[in-house]
Amino acid sequence: MLRSGAMTPFKIALTSVTFFGFACAHTPSAGEAKTARALLESKSASSVTGTAEFVQTGNDVKLTLSVAGASPGKHAVHVHVVPDCSDAEAKSAGDHWNPSHEDHGQFDVAPFHLGDIGNLDVGDDGKGSLVLTTPRWSIASGKENDLLGHSIVVHASVDDLKTNPSGNSGGRQACGVIK
Numbered sequence: 001m002l003r004s005g006a007m008t009p010f011k012i013a014l015t016s017v018t019f020f021g022f023a024c025a026h027t028p029s030a031g032e033a034k035t036a037r038a039l040l041e042s043k044s045a046s047s048v049t050g051t052a053e054f055v056q057t058g059n060d061v062k063l064t065l066s067v068a069g070a071s072p073g074k075h076a077v078h079v080h081v082v083p084d085c086s087d088a089e090a091k092s093a094g095d096h097w098n099p100s101h102e103d104h105g106q107f108d109v110a111p112f113h114l115g116d117i118g119n120l121d122v123g124d125d126g127k128g129s130l131v132l133t134t135p136r137w138s139i140a141s142g143k144e145n146d147l148l149g150h151s152i153v154v155h156a157s158v159d160d161l162k163t164n165p166s167g168n169s170g171g172r173q174a175c176g177v178i179k
């Protein structure tokens with residue numbers, strides 16, 4: 001009796017060690033999930049900064065974009081072709097990412113650019129976030145729809161989702177290379 005009573009706490013301890021070990025082993029081996037990130041820096045003398053995280057699980061890529069220091073209201077967001085934000089007005093980022101050579105438009109409503117993310121809502125506190133999940137993109141696939149090797153740009157104005165080539169969305173207020 002004394003013996004089995006002493007075994008119980010040992011068993012519990014062993015069980016939690018096993019569980020902890022499983023949790024640790026699973027996180028880094030997450031072969032199902034690929035991630036890419038962009039750190040958006042202020043451009044065109046704006047104070048807009050932000051982060052974009054892309055996570056691919058199976059065929060879907062989920063973008064979570066968060067910005068701060070922006071003017072309240074809607075701001076256009078696009079993936080641009082060139083992974084270069086060095087220019088003071090982010091002109092180095094080039095045009096919209098558009099491997100299918102379509103007209104500018106609204107995501108998922110043809111015609112549209114693969115980089116036509118749409119509009120971000122910014123509140124009175126200057127902050128805003130946007131989430132988009134799509135099977136149209138990939139990460140590190142080496143395919144035409146691979147986000148790596150491009151950049152993400154937040155604009156000064158709203159995207160009208162139709163006017164070529166960029167939806168009348170004004171200057172480039174923040175830019176980050178997708179890595």
Ligand SMILES: [Cu+2]
Pocket residue numbers: 076077078079080096153155166
């Ligand atoms: Cu743009």
